Amino acid sequence: MSKRLRTTLALIAAGAAAGSLTLFMAPSADAATTLGASAAASGRYFGTAVAANKLSDSTYVGILNREFNSVTPENEMKIDATEPQQNQFTFTNADRIVNHAAAQGMKVRGHTLAWHSQQPGWMQSMEGSALRSAMLNHVTRVATYYKGKVVTWDVVNEAFADSGGGRRDSNLQRTGNDWIEAAFRAARAADPGAKLCYNDYNIDNWTWAKTQAVYTMVRDFKSRGVPIDCVGLQSHFNSGSPYPGNYRTTLESFAALGVDVQITELDIEGSGQTQATTYGNVVKDCLAVARCNGITVWGIRDSDSWRASGTPLLFDGSGNKKAAYTATLDALNGGTTPPTTPPTTPPTTPPTTPPTSPPPTGTGCSATVTLNSWNTGFTATVRVTAGATQVNGWAVTLTLPSGAAVTNTWNAQNTGTTGAVRFANVSYNGRISAGSSTEFGFQGTGTGPTATPTCVAS
Numbered sequence: 390m391s392k393r394l395r396t397t398l399a400l401i402a403a404g405a406a407a408g409s410l411t412l413f414m415a416p417s418a419d420a421a422t423t424l425g426a427s428a429a430a431s432g433r434y435f436g437t438a439v440a441a442n443k444l445s446d447s448t449y450v451g452i453l454n455r456e457f458n459s460v461t462p463e464n465e466m467k468i469d470a471t472e473p474q475q476n477q478f479t480f481t482n483a484d485r486i487v488n489h490a491a492a493q494g495m496k497v498r499g500h501t502l503a504w505h506s507q508q509p510g511w512m513q514s515m516e517g518s519a520l521r522s523a524m525l526n527h528v529t530r531v532a533t534y535y536k537g538k539v540v541t542w543d544v545v546n547e548a549f550a551d552s553g554g555g556r557r558d559s560n561l562q563r564t565g566n567d568w569i570e571a572a573f574r575a576a577r578a579a580d581p582g583a584k585l586c587y588n589d590y591n592i593d594n595w596t597w598a599k600t601q602a603v604y605t606m607v608r609d610f611k612s613r614g615v616p617i618d619c620v621g622l623q624s625h626f627n628s629g630s631p632y633p634g635n636y637r638t639t640l641e642s643f644a645a646l647g648v649d650v651q652i653t654e655l656d657i658e659g660s661g662q663t664q665a666t667t668y669g670n671v672v673k674d675c676l677a678v679a680r681c682n683g684i685t686v687w688g689i690r691d692s693d694s695w696r697a698s699g700t701p702l703l704f705d706g707s708g709n710k711k712a713a714y715t716a717t718l719d720a721l722n723g724g725t726t727p728p729t730t731p732p733t734t735p736p737t738t739p740p741t742t743p744p745t746s747p748p749p750t751g752t753g754c755s756a757t758v759t760l761n762s763w764n765t766g767f768t769a770t771v772r773v774t775a776g777a778t779q780v781n782g783w784a785v786t787l788t789l790p791s792g793a794a795v796t797n798t799w800n801a802q803n804t805g806t807t808g809a810v811r812f813a814n815v816s817y818n819g820r821i822s823a824g825s826s827t828e829f830g831f832q833g834t835g836t837g838p839t840a841t842p843t844c845v846a847s
């Protein structure tokens with residue numbers, strides 16, 4: 390026996406005697422080594438914007454094929470590219486990307502059917518009902534052409550103003566406030582199988598008026614049956630629009646409306662460990678939200694970026710992995726939350742063994758609160774845990790200090806907004822098996838609750 394092997398065996402024996410073999414554990418066998426495979430392990434995709442004219446660059450294509458399982462044409466599906474003259478459609482460059490994706494088994498996000506920007510000249514000079522018809526015709530023709538090939542469409546892009554919480558003025562907006570829902574209905578009719586997203590920037594910070602305005606529109610669309618399936622957060626982060634600490638709250642809040650959320654154009658200006666940490670945080674936030682089902686970065690190498698001087702991407706100009714890449718991959722491999730849509734009906738299988746001891750007396754559930762507070766408001770995450778028996782419904786009562794009020798709730802239904810507020814389960818999270826937990830949350834103005842919550846099971 391060699392000396393080294395003897396030493397190793399001795400160490401293993403010592404470790405086993407100490408009750409710990411941690412030292413000798415190999416990295417987790419299922420920690421995937423590419424962005425796409427790591428994201429796929431939790432049912433998500435990891436994509437990039439792709440430019441058709443770079444598909445002849447072997448370094449670029451090498452990274453693309455190795456790392457990514459979704460693509461978004463960076464410019465090739467925009468209105469000026471696909472309908473350069475009215476009613477004359479050109480799909481050559483977009484098809485180069487779609488065909489590449491198909492050959493590699495990658496998904497395609499279509500970007501974008503209706504937008505105030507990158508309109509062809511003929512559309513820029515249109516207004517009123519003629520423009521409305523031309524826009525709907527464009528949506529219909531392009532979505533029909535790509536039926537079955539584009540998994541998700543950014544149907545409408547950037548329709549909200551940067552401040553003030555209203556719509557952005559544009560020729561499309563001037564055709565009537567209902568232009569957005571008209572575009573979604575036309576897209577659904579053209580390709581009923583595609584997921585339909587509203588996509589925008591600066592909707593990352595939950596407290597910003599623009600975020601709230603988009604949230605209100607999506608809530609309205611869901612309540613009126615306008616066909617919308619997802620919200621895309623572009624997430625172009627830099628010093629003027631930094632990654633916000635409440636990003637996860639934003640993702641959770643949109644998701645709680647019953648839509649998927651996707652990070653659609655991620656880039657983070659900066660360098661080194663600071664940039665890497667932010668990338669990691671963004672990925673962790675997405676993984677923490679079941680309905681955050683995919684991330685797309687807006688280019689491959691820093692030199693491919695529309696904001697190249699900010700070096701905002703995961704690979705340097707030579708195609709080397711940056712610290713930001715490693716942080717992203719590590720975060721993806723740490724993810725455990727599967728992106729499943731909450732079931733709308735409770736599971737039907739009854740427990741196979743009846744409880745052997747009589748159910749405990751008492752409330753049958755307990756609740757704990759985690760607060761994230763700022764000067765003028767807070768978000769509360771409440772964990773509801775079942776006792777020794779399954780609960781089939783629950784209600785948590787929390788007392789807010791005077792001056793505080795609930796403004797928004799997810800994964801629960803509240804009665805009242807001030808004082809003692811009651812939060813009851815919604816259809817998909819009433820049943821909690823013995824000892825298990827579920828979470829709901831709410832946002833409020835003023836100071837968050839400090840008193841212990843009460844939980845009553847039914």
Ligand code: XIL
Binds near residue numbers: 695
């Ligand atoms: C950018 C492209 O990256 C550039 O190549 C192009 O010159 C301008 O558009 N929001 C969007 C994207 O929705 O379409 C934009 O892409 C970046 C901002």
